Amino acid sequence: MQKDIKLIVPDSLHEIELGQYQDYLASIEGLDATEDAEKINRKLIETFCGLKPEQVNLLPLTSIESLLGVLSGAFSEEFELIRHFELDGVKFGFIPKLDDMSLGEYIDLESTFGDWEKMHKAMAILYRVVNFEKGEKYTINSYETNEELAEAMKMMPLSVVMSCMVFFLRFRDGISASYVELYTESSGGEQHNVSSEGGFGAKWGWYQSIYGLAQGDVRRFDEITALPLHQCLTFLAFEKEKNELEAAMIKKQYK
Numbered sequence: 001m002q003k004d005i006k007l008i009v010p011d012s013l014h015e016i017e018l019g020q021y022q023d024y025l026a027s028i029e030g031l032d033a034t035e036d037a038e039k040i041n042r043k044l045i046e047t048f049c050g051l052k053p054e055q056v057n058l059l060p061l062t063s064i065e066s067l068l069g070v071l072s073g074a075f076s077e078e079f080e081l082i083r084h085f086e087l088d089g090v091k092f093g094f095i096p097k098l099d100d101m102s103l104g105e106y107i108d109l110e111s112t113f114g115d116w117e118k119m120h121k122a123m124a125i126l127y128r129v130v131n132f133e134k135g136e137k138y139t140i141n142s143y144e145t146n147e148e149l150a151e152a153m154k155m156m157p158l159s160v161v162m163s164c165m166v167f168f169l170r171f172r173d174g175i176s177a178s179y180v181e182l183y184t185e186s187s188g189g190e191q192h193n194v195s196s197e198g199g200f201g202a203k204w205g206w207y208q209s210i211y212g213l214a215q216g217d218v219r220r221f222d223e224i225t226a227l228p229l230h231q232c233l234t235f236l237a238f239e240k241e242k243n244e245l246e247a248a249m250i251k252k253q254y255k
Contacts, residue, residue, distance in 0.1 A: 009049055009070050013077055018120055018161050019154030020047055025116050041068055079163035084130070084138075087155055093130040093140045094164060098171045103213075103232040104225030105143050106175075107206045113168060119161060124150040126164055175229075181237040209236055 010016050024047040028040050042056050045067050056064075083094045095101060101109075105125055112122040128140040176183045204211075213232055214220040224232070 007049055007051075007067075009067055010074055011070050012074055013079075013159035013162060014157050016048055016074065016158040017154065018123065018156050018158050021158050021161075022116055022119065022154065023047055044068065044071055077159070077162075079159055081167045082160045082163040085127070085157060085160045087152060091130045091133075092127040092156075093133075093138050094127055095125075095140065096138065098168070099230060101229050102143065102226050103210075103229050106229045107225065108145075109168070110172075110206075120153040120156075121150045123153040123156060123161060126168065127153070127156070127160070175233070179233045179237045181241050182233065212236070212239070 024043060027043045027047065028036075031040055033040065041064070042053070045051060045056055045059075045064065046053060048071055049067060051059075059067075081094065085092055095105075109122055109125050112118040112125070114122075124146060125143060128143065130138050131141055132139040209232075210221055210224050213224045213227075213235065
């Protein structure tokens, strides 16, 4: 006797967890959107409807098409920035003002944001426990690397993740535009910060900038990454422009 299949179909990204989406992306990695469309659709149903492969096989074609329609609708949603959400009764809040973040926060975000395998780590930076709230104003816990918290973020609603993506990317573009001295554009159109110039910079990345800000004193690295982002970028932009001007004057002098 065929057992009834219990279907739980999310009709909104509010009902899908970040971890589920990460699992889905991992399961379809390497598949071709055209040639493997059927496999991708099956994985979509398995992951977000909580079905086993053999259970998907029992579904009528009309049911599969209906499920795909619902899931497609869920992923076509658009969101304004969602500033708060709760996990197990704990309220999390988005960084109240991105311009106030530290250099260390920004560096960690650059290394995780946009990489779906690490997106839960990026969310643990952008969203932290609310420790004070009055009206629309609130404060959040100070930033510290916390693997346990990052893992917990896999349970956050995917809608929250999607809502902050455009917001943060616009902020990052604004950083590039505000500190043009530090950013160059490669022939492929990709932007790189001053830490990424040349083979040496490509290898050491932001470490090179922290080294410069700390004047080579490794004991000051933690102190430097705790400084405000704009304070550090302003210094780096000034230093770069100053060095280039001095180099040009010396070159002109010895012509």
